[in-house]
Amino acid sequence: MADQYAQNPVGTAPPTLPSLRWDEPPEGPVLVLLDQTRLPAEEVELVCTDVPALVRAIQTLAVRGAPLLGIAGAYGVALAAVRGYDVDEAVTLLESARPTAVNLGHGVRRAAAGYRTAVDKGADAEQAARAALVAARELHREDAEASARMAEHGLVLLDELLPGGGHRILTHCNTGALVSGGEGTAFAVALKAHRAGRLRRLWVDETRPLLQGARLTAFEAARNGMPYTLLTDNAAGSLFAAGEVDAVLIGADRIAADGSVANKVGSYPLAVLAKYHHVPFVVVAPTTTVDLSTPDGASIEVEQRPGQEVTEVTAPHVAGAGAGAGGLPVAPLGTQAYNPAFDVTPPDLVTAIVTEQGALSPVTGAGIAELCARSRQV
Numbered sequence: 270m271a272d273q274y275a276q277n278p279v280g281t282a283p284p285t286l287p288s289l290r291w292d293e294p295p296e297g298p299v300l301v302l303l304d305q306t307r308l309p310a311e312e313v314e315l316v317c318t319d320v321p322a323l324v325r326a327i328q329t330l331a332v333r334g335a336p337l338l339g340i341a342g343a344y345g346v347a348l349a350a351v352r353g354y355d356v357d358e359a360v361t362l363l364e365s366a367r368p369t370a371v372n373l374g375h376g377v378r379r380a381a382a383g384y385r386t387a388v389d390k391g392a393d394a395e396q397a398a399r400a401a402l403v404a405a406r407e408l409h410r411e412d413a414e415a416s417a418r419m420a421e422h423g424l425v426l427l428d429e430l431l432p433g434g435g436h437r438i439l440t441h442c443n444t445g446a447l448v449s450g451g452e453g454t455a456f457a458v459a460l461k462a463h464r465a466g467r468l469r470r471l472w473v474d475e476t477r478p479l480l481q482g483a484r485l486t487a488f489e490a491a492r493n494g495m496p497y498t499l500l501t502d503n504a505a506g507s508l509f510a511a512g513e514v515d516a517v518l519i520g521a522d523r524i525a526a527d528g529s530v531a532n533k534v535g536s537y538p539l540a541v542l543a544k545y546h547h548v549p550f551v552v553v554a555p556t557t558t559v560d561l562s563t564p565d566g567a568s569i570e571v572e573q574r575p576g577q578e579v580t581e582v583t584a585p586h587v588a589g590a591g592a593g594a595g596g597l598p599v600a601p602l603g604t605q606a607y608n609p610a611f612d613v614t615p616p617d618l619v620t621a622i623v624t625e626q627g628a629l630s631p632v633t634g635a636g637i638a639e640l641c642a643r644s645r646q647v
């Protein structure tokens with residue numbers, strides 16, 4: 270039998286390309302994305318020259334993950350403004366590109382507010398476009414700072430919850446540098462634990478159907494030299510039963526006012542397993558992921574994705590296959606599939622929520638409101 274603690278063939282180089290960058294070549298400004306559909310086989314950049322291209326990139330998950338969607342949305346508004354497109358139309362298209370991650374709308378509105386404030390003050394088109402870009406860059410920088418603070422708060426919390434050290438952490442989906450202006454959310458905590466010599470193992474859920482865990486988290490863990498082991502999502506139960514999980518760390522796409530957490534589908538079953546096995550279930554997300562206008566979990570819109578993602582294996586990420594590749598059927602032709610992109614974990618299953626403002630435990634509506642109020646004061 271294979272040893273689940275065997276050393277992986279790790280690299281030690283962090284990803285070479287940023288997940289997103291603004292560029293101004295002679296042909297005009299562009300938003301350049303690291304195409305996440307091609308990882309881990311190839312590090313290929315995707316150049317967006319207009320908002321429809323960025324919307325396609327968001328919908329195909331070339332760019333993804335809540336914080337990065339917010340940053341991409343903000344740069345998308347700047348792109349529209351700089352290139353002389355209709356900013357209101359850009360806002361509408363970008364905000365509705367995906368429905369669950371609240372950061373997307375937040376980022377879009379922030380850059381649009383920068384643009385409109387400048388217009389209201391009498392700025393010309395070029396100055397107003399620059400104001401949108403400044404707002405996007407600010408959000409990008411703030412997200413990187415929030416990421417570093419979440420990692421600090423998160424490791425302090427882990428050390429409190431697990432005084433023995435040698436943490437064995439289970440994570441789901443992908444929450445590292447690929448989704449952030451910095452080193453990520455949940456993954457950043459695990460990375461900090463690793464750098465402090467306190468990560469014994471990162472258990473990586475493969476995260477069906479689009480394999481963000483296998484393709485992206487394993488990629489980031491390997492690049493950072495972390496001890497990690499990949500498992501199928503449905504192996505998590507037996508891993509808990511074997512006493513191999515000390516804590517679960519996940520990110521979030523939206524946190525409602527009552528502390529309900531929407532995250533990648535498969536998070537809720539992990540929370541149930543964690544509760545049964547008396548293992549802490551910790552959510553790590555910036556306060557930009559909290560949506561006080563969403564009162565509870567039932568009010569969170571969960572994105573439903575094409576059934577084809579379940580009935581077929583699509584494989585642009587297989588070496589040499591390229592974009593648009595795949596479509597290998599794994600179910601009889603015509604099979605209907607249930608494919609929600611996210612699920613919702615109620616607050617009573619969440620041990621703590623770690624934000625850049627600190628950790629909240631127990632998770633209550635009042636506590637969530639206070640964290641948000643603190644972040645607005647900064």
Ligand code: MRU
Nearest residue numbers: 333334335442444454520521533
């Ligand atoms: O569909 P995705 O890949 O965009 O889903 C991403 C997730 O669910 C992440 O866990 C979440 O955005 C938190 S990332 C910090």
